[in-house]
Amino acid sequence: MHLFRPIWVAAGLGLALFFLPTFFLATSQLRAENVASSEQYDLSMRGMIRLIHEKPAQFEALWAERRRNKERAISSQFSASERAAALQNIQWEWAAGLINYPYFHQRETGGVVAANWQAKQEAIKSIQFNEEANLEHSNFQLLIQAWLHDTAGQLLKQDPMLMRGDNRWLRANFAALETTITNRKVKAHFMSKLLAEHIDENGAKNVLPQIVSAENNGVDATQIGKFRAAYEQTTQAPTDHVAYTYQSVDDVDLQLHVFPTKTEAKSAPVFLWFHGGSWSTGHWSYCPVLCRALQNSGFIVVQVEYRTSQRFDGTPLNALADAGRAIDWIIAHSNELHIDPSKLMVGGFSSGAALASQMAVLNNTKVRAAAYISGGFDPSKDTWYNSVVGPLRDTKPLSPLLMVDRNSPPQILFHAKDDVMCVYQDAQDLSRKLTALEIPNRLVSFEQGGHFFVFKDPADRQRISMELANFVEQLKWK
DSSP: OOTTSOHHHHHHHHHHHHOOOSSOOSSHHHHHHHHHHHGGGOOSHHHHHHTTTSOHHHHHHHHHHHHHHHHHTSOTTSOHHHHHHHHHHHHHHHHHHHHHHHHHHHHHHOOOOOTTOHHHHHHHHTOOTTOGGGGGOHHHHHHHHHHHHHHHHHHHHHOGGGGSSSOHHHHHHHHHHHHHOOOHHHHHHHHHHHHHHHHHHHOOTTOHHHHHHHHHTTOOHHHHHHHHHHHHHHHSOOSSSEEEEEEEETTEEEEEEEEOOSSOOSSEEEEEEEOOSTTTOOOTTOOOSHHHHHHHTTOEEEEEOOOOHHHHOOOHHHHHHHHHHHHHHHHHTHHHHTEEEEEEEEEEETHHHHHHHHHHHHTTTTOOEEEEESOOOOGGGOHHHHHHHTTTSOSGGGOHHHHOOTTOOOEEEEEETTOTTTTHHHHHHHHHHHHHTTOOEEEEEESSOOTTGGGTOHHHHHHHHHHHHHHHHHHTOO
């Protein structure tokens, strides 16, 4: 189950586990032989992922062998400049793998690689950070991304200033660039890239200092204008809903975004939505289908801003605590918001669905119904979740699939059968347990589309809206 990793990591794992050669072969045996052969040269992220269970010394040896194999395979027909370029690309891939390996090895196995592991240190020493021409090459970009993640992670553990406030990983990445890269064009390139990705994945709240830094370091004025426009939007009062601060963390306000019902009601049911993003990224506004459908059917919809690792270096336990506080705040202010607290429903996508399902089990005296899209329901099986949460708390009582009981509320699950990030089997098992406990539930299955099926097919979204309307009707809340 890959729900609990950042999305790009999960996608990489999925490709690694299910990759097949793209050219045609006569038999499955030939395909298998070709995969085995190609692995001898594979220095990609997929290749590294396949070796993460190896011990550091063995990984280093295998990785070096792959580099030699790939270097020997360079065509003799290449010119001197072509050969040099090919060797440089191989070197970048090799270095990125050595820098990435300790992080992924620990995530997947729990094994710790020494911070001063010589192989990684040598890989870092080989990086030519300030060569502008390298920016044109994707393998150089991937190498710098690996170095940034490694360096930013270390800075977050060492710098007290980075341990507080908002957008901690973005700030740590900027700090790494400022201290290591002196070439203005190279620095501007990566600052612009980091800001664009952060705003796309997490929103632009509180990013003004990084925008100013990017501008001072030569980021294109047009791009700066886009960043500033996104930031300014976060400082304006919303026009279609009301934002309430339900708690502050390190002087950063976390808000509930309350959207009024589309129908007239003195006391309406309420739906709390938790966005996805694998506990790492995500923005409160990301809500496919469910929020709009329930708002149109008479619910007040509340979209929750909670702590993630990208913004707060937070853990799933921080998100769990925030979810509980959000529910308590809504109930405490139910009269002011014209909400009926006895008709409180939660929902979410991906990790947000996992969070909502935890609320349905752990907060079942307050949560009266739940709806999930592509949810993960047994985090105790996930190696990353156990590595992060396990040292702080037993993960089994945090797994809805293990803890569901007769007090759990009615639930509806939307899930694709070919989801490799949050396996369909867990959704089936949860539905079966609810049925055995005589708790109203429905598993709405989709034949294909994977983890992100809801974003792909309008017909699937229409089906979700119809099934959700039927589920709500059966609650008899109106």
